[in-house]
Amino acid sequence: MRGRRAGPLGGRRSPPAGRGGLLLALALLALTGCQPYVRVSTPTREAYQPLEGFAVRMNFMPRKPNADEGKKIYDARCAVCHGPDGRGDGSMAEQLTAPEKNPYTDFLSLFRIHPKSEPLPSRPARFNNLDQMRLNAPFALFETIARGRPHTAMPGFQHPAYGAVDGGEPRLSDQQIWDVLFWEWSRTTSRERLAQGRRIYNQMCASCHGVQGDGNGPEAARIREQVWTWARGVGPGIFTDRDWMAYRKPTELYQKIAEGVQRRGVELMPAYASRLSPDQIWTVVEYLWTFVYTPPQDLR
Ligand code: HEC
Ligand code: HEC
Structure with a gap:
């Protein structure tokens, strides 16, 4: 990202330089191949500090x-x-x-x-x-x-x-x-799509991921032995883990569902690309987010 450019001409509040100084500065600019000084609004001091919580942080999204x-x-x-x-x-x-x-x-x-x-x-x-x-x-x-x-x-x-x-x-x-x-x-989904996603999820996914999306389906005990994060109730496939989901893109979730998850030759999750149409997979992805947030009135 382009930062603020404090050019050699100084901040915009500095007293105006003489014509000669200006031309010299411009020549220098041309020589160094810099882009011209662009006036931008003066950011507040905090803007230069890394914002709290912008690194991966636990409890980033404390309330649903x-x-x-x-x-x-x-x-x-x-x-x-x-x-x-x-x-x-x-x-x-x-x-x-x-x-x-x-x-x-x-x-x-x-x-x-x-x-x-x-x-x-x-x-x-x-x-x-x-x-x-x-x-x-x-x-x-x-x-x-x-x-x-x-x-x-x-x-x-x-x-x-x-x-x-x-x-x-x-x-x-x-x-x-x-x-x-x-x-x-x-706004990326609708009540009908969420209902379809829920049907597919409860039928094909809840046995492992749990009806509540918390990774506590009937198969969970077996999975906990294979996937250490499930034993801790965090990480991939536990959709109520908001810290995890905050960094997930819908396209990533789609890809996991389509391709399944294999690790060291062990199939942790089957691939669904041959069993569900792309649009059906998208409805499930849209439904998965409802474990992270409470959907608005018009979608319930
Ligand atoms: C003064 C007009 C204006 C207001 C007010 C405004 N936005 Fe925006 N917003 C924009 C514009 C213009 C863009 C597109 C920026 C770009 O070209 O990348 C944008 C982009 C965004 C994006 C990025 C979307 C993406 O796909 O990357 C988000 C998120 C967003 N706005 C949320 C909000 C929210 C939430 C509010 C209110 C709290 C808000 N905006 C208020 C003008 C506005
Ligand atoms: C046999 C058990 C099982 C079934 C059935 C299953 N999954 Fe999974 N799924 C897993 C496991 C285990 C993981 C975690 C793998 C890992 O640690 O990377 C996972 C991971 C995922 C992820 C990746 C999450 C992330 O953040 O990367 C998504 C998305 C997902 N499952 C969605 C689904 C959907 C949707 C269905 C139903 C269509 C489904 N799964 C069915 C076991 C299952």
Whole structure:
């Protein structure tokens, strides 16, 4: 990720350099092959510290996120851009531009030349865009919401970093971020799909993974001897382990289900690619996330 560039011209609040000094600095810039100094908003001090909890941490998601709670935050803080249903069509969406994203005009503005140019548009993410959402781990969304995304209109709601836009007060707590992101997550499925996923899961998976997703199915005793994490109630295949699931991408879960799990010639889990259609596998993946968060009213 591009950091903030404190160019040789100094911060933007320093007194204006003389013409000669400016030209010299520009020549130096050209010589060193640096990109021109890009003005970015001044991040708060915390932005430079590694944020607490951004390394893998136990109890990262202490309470089960609740998508209904998240929807309240979403309606108040996010819908203006992302749209009431997360389709990227909020009332502000059309006007959003990428702040200070154009190095060309920023460079010319050093000479007080302001060419007429269209600011680059910045389109809000659509949370019903499956191609995009299935590649995201919840953790990645968490980071985007907490820090914001630099050089786009997406603000940071906890500690805006790298010059991202500030999402304003009140700051969202960790738990609020989990709640709101799982409301967005819920836009990738529907009540019918969850019901289908549940049927398949209870039929084909619960014998090992448990009806509750806690790895306590009838086969669990046997598996505990083969997989040490199951004996501890954590790790792959225990879907109530939120610390584990926070870092899982839907595509990863899909692949495990399709290919099964073999280790040192022992089949820990059968492959389902020949028994389930791709869409059926996706409905199971969507259902697996309901062990991690409480789905909203409209999906129950
Ligand atoms: C001012 C408009 C605006 C507001 C308000 C806003 N967003 Fe965004 N958001 C954006 C834009 C624009 C993007 C796309 C950034 C990009 O181009 O990568 C984005 C991207 C995201 C992403 C990344 C999606 C992905 O697939 O990587 C998440 C998650 C997100 N927003 C969540 C939220 C949440 C939660 C809120 C409210 C707490 C919120 N946003 C409020 C404009 C906004
Ligand atoms: C015979 C027992 C068994 C059955 C049946 C079974 N699994 Fe598994 N599954 C396991 C074991 C054991 C693991 C953990 C393997 C490991 O340690 O990597 C696992 C791992 C997984 C993972 C990987 C989790 C991760 O975070 O990497 C997913 C996803 C999964 N199972 C889903 C399913 C689904 C969905 C079904 C039903 C369609 C199913 N499993 C059926 C035993 C089973």
